[in-house]
Every structure is written in C-alpha cells, then in structure tokens.
Amino acid sequence: DQQVKQNSPSLSVQEGRISILNCDYTNSMFDYFLWYKKYPAEGPTFLISISSIKDKNEDGRFTVFLNKSAKHLSLHIVPSQPGDSAVYFCAASKGSGGSNYKLTFGKGTLLTVNP
C-alpha cells in the first residue's frame, strides 16, 4: 500500500523554465510534508517543507504547494538550472512531537534540466 505516490518517474525541462514535480498521498493523517533532492551516491538533501496548516511555502527558487482536499502537493522550481538535475523525493509524516520522525517516501521523480 503506497501511501505517498509520485506518478511521474521522470521529467525533462529546459534551463530557465519552470519545473513542476507532483506528489499525491492517501493517508489523511499526514500533516507534514517534505521534499528532498538526491544525487547518485549521495544521501537525500533536504529542500523545503510544509505543514498542513499552510498551503504554500517558498524558499528562493523553490515553492511547495499543498492542496489538502485533493491530498496533493507540488514542488515548483523557477527558474530551473542544470544543477537541479537529480531525483526528487516527496515525503510525509504524521503527528507531532516524537511520532513525526517516521517519514514515508514516494518513489521519486528524476528531473533533467537541459541547457
């Protein structure tokens, strides 16, 4: 039972354009969502997060949108740069305090930004 789904295994965009990565979840108890970027042979790098009390969070070129009614979140990267080429993972957790350290990950989306 995959509770966090990234339905696009790959995405290719041109440098300077917008990259939109999507993520769907099924567990309505999830209340904290994170995006990670991963290069080969490295661990995931934290990018941005959002709690369920918000619908948008922005950090530089990265913006995460959360639509709770649709159980959907998306990561926007504007403008996209070749160095953004990596696998992007969506992750979710539930509860506060000690119980929100169990992250449930999607399978990832490979983003390729072409020069």
Place this chain on the structure above:
Amino acid sequence: KAGVTQTPRYLIKTRGQQVTLSCSPISGHRSVSWYQQTPGQGLQFLFEYFSETQRNKGNFPGRFSGRQFSNSRSEMNVSTLELGDSALYLCASSLNQGTYNEQFFGPGTRLTVL
C-alpha cells in the same frame, strides 16, 4: 557544522553473516533515524532513536536492530544477512525541537550481500 557521517561507505558480506553500520549525527541533534533504499521498494523507514531509546519502528523483521549511545551516535545491526538485504542504508538526524523537524541525511552505506 559537519553533516551526518556514516561508516563504512561500502561493505560486502555473504549470506548468513551479520553487519554493523555506524552513524554520527549532526552536532546537537538527538534524534537518529535509519532508512533502507532499494530499487524496488524505494526509501523505507527502519527505526528512530531518541535519547538512547527506540521511539519509532518500521515494518522490518527482528534481524534488523539498532541502538543509540549517550553521545547520540547510533549503530544499526543486521543479523543473518539475506541477499535481499543488499541496499543503501541511510541515516538521518534531526534537532527534535518544536512541532516539526526536518531530517538531514548522511551519504549512506552501500551494503552488498553475496
């Protein structure tokens, strides 16, 4: 500030053996989590330790165990290795302050079971 470090980075073992992996969290971080990454299953949560106690546990068999020391360093042990245990094992640490906390990952240990 130094990031999460994991040792060793690569390991080759044979079926039936046991293995111990080590993780040093970011200074000041008291929560350490472990994840397994495989091509088929993706990233899956193993367990999380805080103040030397296992606080959260994933759905892995008892062959997978861990512990945390008083300095927050953590070890993960897998006994009676199986071929399917071949994976990238990732450790993540977190500050454990406030309601929500980001987890910061180490580079991982690549375990190959022959």
